[in-house]
Amino acid sequence: MNNLQTNLLNNLQSGSPDHWHREIDAIRQHLGKKLLILGHHYQREEIVAHTDLQGDSFQLSAAAAQNLDCETIIFCGVHFMAETADILANSPENLAQRDGRRVDVILPDLDAGCSMAEMATRHDVELCWNSLTNLLDPKEIVPITYVNSTAELKAFCGQHDGIACTSTNAQAVLREALQQNSQRQCVLFFPDQHLGRNTAIKMGISEEQMSLWNSNESDFGGNSVKQIQNSRIILWNGYCCVHQKFVVGHIDEIRKTFPNIRVIVHPECRRDVVEKADESGSTAFILKRITESPAGSQWAVGTESRFVERLARQNPDKIIVNLAFQPSYCETMGLIDLPKLTAMLQAVESGSKRNIIRVDDRVAPAALLCLRRMLQANT
Numbered sequence: 493m494n495n496l497q498t499n500l501l502n503n504l505q506s507g508s509p510d511h512w513h514r515e516i517d518a519i520r521q522h523l524g525k526k527l528l529i530l531g532h533h534y535q536r537e538e539i540v541a542h543t544d545l546q547g548d549s550f551q552l553s554a555a556a557a558q559n560l561d562c563e564t565i566i567f568c569g570v571h572f573m574a575e576t577a578d579i580l581a582n583s584p585e586n587l588a589q590r591d592g593r594r595v596d597v598i599l600p601d602l603d604a605g606c607s608m609a610e611m612a613t614r615h616d617v618e619l620c621w622n623s624l625t626n627l628l629d630p631k632e633i634v635p636i637t638y639v640n641s642t643a644e645l646k647a648f649c650g651q652h653d654g655i656a657c658t659s660t661n662a663q664a665v666l667r668e669a670l671q672q673n674s675q676r677q678c679v680l681f682f683p684d685q686h687l688g689r690n691t692a693i694k695m696g697i698s699e700e701q702m703s704l705w706n707s708n709e710s711d712f713g714g715n716s717v718k719q720i721q722n723s724r725i726i727l728w729n730g731y732c733c734v735h736q737k738f739v740v741g742h743i744d745e746i747r748k749t750f751p752n753i754r755v756i757v758h759p760e761c762r763r764d765v766v767e768k769a770d771e772s773g774s775t776a777f778i779l780k781r782i783t784e785s786p787a788g789s790q791w792a793v794g795t796e797s798r799f800v801e802r803l804a805r806q807n808p809d810k811i812i813v814n815l816a817f818q819p820s821y822c823e824t825m826g827l828i829d830l831p832k833l834t835a836m837l838q839a840v841e842s843g844s845k846r847n848i849i850r851v852d853d854r855v856a857p858a859a860l861l862c863l864r865r866m867l868q869a870n871t
């Protein structure tokens with residue numbers, strides 16, 4: 493950030509929320525359809541209030557791909573989401589329809605990353621792939637990346653006949669990967685071990701048919717040759733620090749306080765938590781399930797707490813509580829606040845956009861291929 497930008501942000505930070513709200517409203521009105529503001533479910537309430545669309549990373553990516561009017565997307569989420577939006581919004585087809593004009597995707601705080609996505613680097617995944625393909629025919633292995641991953645990893649999957657998945661379509665993607673061709677016997681799933689394990693168990697694959705790849709270990713990620721050869725799923729050793737905080741003790745405690753409560757958790761939670769819960773599913777599933785439940789329903793929700801708190805506000809006829817005693821917030825999502833959103837909008841309006849996320853042209857085509865397979869997969 494240069495001195496001018498630092499001064500601008502300092503001035504903004506000394507303002508009041510009312511001032512920022514008025515400023516944001518005025519700029520949005522002025523820019524009209526040229527601007528699209530997307531907000532993830534885990535964002536602060538005051539940011540969500542200014543978004544054109546709120547959703548999970550899958551829904552927001554699809555919106556970015558479909559909007560042909562806007563010139564700028566401000567993505568109130570984390571880095572990998574902005575990368576995905578850039579790849580989809582600037583696909584060759586979209587560029588052709590806009591006479592070559594690119595859409596700039598802006599992330600209001602460049603430190604808003606995802607610790608899970610950072611747990612699998614392309615370098616480490618390539619080392620893993622090289623080891624695996626010393627043992628197995630590459631045609632037998634399907635690399636699958638959770639959409640919560642860097643563009644580099646999506647490109648890796650695109651280049652190796654792999655695919656991306658979301659927490660909504662993970663089961664359909666895994667099933668297709670293992671059935672599409674009898675030659676393909678094994679999936680390498682990264683970066684989230686819990687989503688991979690929970691999904692595979694739902695499909696009837698036992699824990700004995702899985703192995704956990706630890707990139708810090710030599711010799712097949714800490715596994716024996718036999719373990720790898722017998723694995724249907726090889727799970728990367730990554731996790732989400734927000735969802736990993738939930739433990740079975742939280743479920744026991746909440747059931748003591750509310751004997752009739754239903755426990756619903758995200759599949760990024762640990763296996764024993766998902767097993768003990770009444771239901772599990774993606775953020776979109778949790779939203780639908782609770783919204784459509786009858787008045788008087790009681791829910792303990794094991795996912796990001798800003799989202800749970802919003803659900804509780806939007807459903808005052810139900811009891812909706814965080815599964816854990818302490819809220820579990822995604823800290824990097826929370827980095828985006830009103831002063832930063834205002835500063836980004838002022839920069840767009842003045843023609844000096846910054847914080848533009850642009851995926852390298854050497855990476856984007858293969859990552860797009862991988863994302864297209866994901867968007868086409870059944871849910």
Ligand code: SF4
Pocket residue numbers: 534570605606607608609640732733734735796822823825
């Ligand atoms: S909630 Fe977890 S997976 Fe989602 S962005 Fe935050 S750290 Fe990443």
